[in-house]
Amino acid sequence: MKERGKYYAVVADDHAIVRSGLRAALETPGQIDPDGIEVTGEAENGLEAIALARQHKPDLLLLDVQMPLAGGAEVVVEVRRWSPDTKIVVLTGVTAIGMISALVDSGVDGLFSKGDDNQELYMRLPSILRGQRYIARRFVAALKEKPKGAQLTGRERQMLNMILAGHSNKDIAGILGISVKTVDKHRTSMMQKLDVHSVPQLMAFALREGLVDPASEL
Amino acid sequence: MKERGKYYAVVADDHAIVRSGLRAALETPGQIDPDGIEVTGEAENGLEAIALARQHKPDLLLLDVQMPLAGGAEVVVEVRRWSPDTKIVVLTGVTAIGMISALVDSGVDGLFSKGDDNQELYMRLPSILRGQRYIARRFVAALKEKPKGAQLTGRERQMLNMILAGHSNKDIAGILGISVKTVDKHRTSMMQKLDVHSVPQLMAFALREGLVDPASEL
DNA sequence: CGCAACATGGGGCCAATCCCCCATTCAAGT
DNA sequence: ACTTGAATGGGGGATTGGCCCCATGTTGCG
Structure with missing residues (x-):
């Protein structure tokens, strides 16, 4: 547990535009954190994300779920294994209930939709860094109305x-x-x-x- | 044809993070244009993109191809119909040859991959605004080596x-x-x-x- | 220990698919 | 006027899929 000081983050997304957009938002002082959050690494596929999380052990990993080489809940589990204190926040473009359900079960600290306004993400990040968990409202609603556990072997x-x-x-x-x-x-x-x-x-x-x-x- | 003066643009993407990232890049003076390019509208689906292009008649439309309600080459054709002087630059996450081929045929002014470094986009935009056409190298190569006209009726x-x-x-x-x-x-x-x-x-x-x-x- | 769930196989039946043959109509080229 | 191609439709046969029956082992869990 860290008390006060600069936060470090890794962003992972296969699109460079998204990475730079997130980096800008994180690093701008006052936007999310008074001092800004330093982005120490960018990953453009799932394996890179896992490797970077393992090396840097960042406070925060901003993760896209649809990425080459590795994707989805598996990445979350892997990162947890190697860097248990990293808060994992997933941004997803797919809103399919199956994927959402798998992500929630894998124990992400934050789950947001890329389609929604990113203000929701920025507002919630500070509390997530402090240990809170937050799943976007739309997903909570979707999971509630369809708890259909079509689980396969x-x-x-x-x-x-x-x-x-x-x-x-x-x-x-x-x-x-x-x-x-x-x-x-x-x-x-x-x-x-x-x-x-x-x-x-x-x-x-x-x-x-x-x-x-x-x-x-x- | 315009000679000299501020450029106006519309950005269309279903992900808010991407829109704000592109807006920041376009509007920053010196990044692409000495005076910056003013973003007059943002669309989060294909129909909105067509409507905005029709209303604003911008110099530039930055367009994602995978969007709700309308997508792909159809949007390009529609925008051309209503605003023939707008330069249409497509950003695509899919690199599938079929989609790329359809886009090139539809007459986009610029075609870039989201996975590639966006510097390529920023560097080429000025010449595209002046009327040049640019297709990302990786796509030109892919189209050349596989002109496989598997065209269906x-x-x-x-x-x-x-x-x-x-x-x-x-x-x-x-x-x-x-x-x-x-x-x-x-x-x-x-x-x-x-x-x-x-x-x-x-x-x-x-x-x-x-x-x-x-x-x-x- | 029992017992449920998973994974492994087999027999058989009917419907759907895959792929060959064929013909006709109609529109668009050259 | 002739040809090409798209779209329509049919016969027939080999293969596969969809789903029921059945049985055997091997795990994991209370």
Whole structure:
């Protein structure tokens, strides 16, 4: 715990414009912190974000969830592992309930929508740095009205990703070294959980709900 | 044609952080223009962008392609219709060849990647305002090495969108009021053009290549 | 320990897909 | 006037998918 003094931050986003915009807001004295928050590093993909957080151990990590090489809740978990005192604040462009839910569960300290006015972010950051947690109102509402825990098992999620990559049941069976029937079983039970009834519907659903990472290597 | 004097611009992006970042860069004197470029409006979706361009008739429109309500090349064409003297500069997060190709064909004055350093944008803007055209090097290279004209007919593109929305052949036939066999024919010939051999592969390909608009309500 | 959940397989059935063949109409070029 | 291409529609067959039945192991948890 730190008592008083300059804060240090790392910003991670795949778009340079966003990084410089955030840097400007953070570093401007009086905007968020009376002394300004010093940005000690910028990451343009998930792996860089994890590496920088590990090296710099910043007070704050401003993180986009849609990034190349690594994205989503996994980055949050990784950063936590290596730098437990870093407050992780996620900015997301996707508002899909699946992704939001995963992020909240992963234990982010702050969660904001890129579409909303960033004043909300700037206003809440000081209290987040002091240990408070804040999830944007729109997300809290969305999670409440739809607590639909369509949770998939590990194998099922794996199937989903491979199906979205364009692999057939037979392909998947070959790649994973298991029977086609087993693949079929996983796919079938997954589709029942999600209440869809064909592979195209499954793909459309997964895309819409953000159950998988579209930035991943599909 | 204007000779000398202050430039006026409109910025359009669905993320507030990006808008404020661009506004700051444009308005800072000396950064791009000696007197700075005045931002007279901000749009957070495609329709707003078209409306603002029509009202303000700015010298410059900085435009994101992935926006709610309207996106992609359509916005460029619309803006051209209503404000032919506005220089349209597109910033894109997607680097998919299909989208890039459509944008170049639509006649943008500038095309830049959000992932690249924005210095490239700032350096080129003055000459674009003077009437030069500039497409980011990475896109020129991508278009050259892959002039693959996988062009679909109107009906085929329509099939593609409905398939991606999760509709089966039978569904589509019902919606469009045509025979299932005709739907099958369109889908088959489309898949041959694209060299894919199943609906999941088709979807994966379309997503990867940006042949369809992922921002549309699918 | 029991027991639920997960992962692994198999048989079988019907519907949907993938892909070949074919024909007709209609509009746009050259 | 001839050809090309898009759009419409059909027959038929091989393959795959969607979903039901069933069984076997292996975990994790109270």
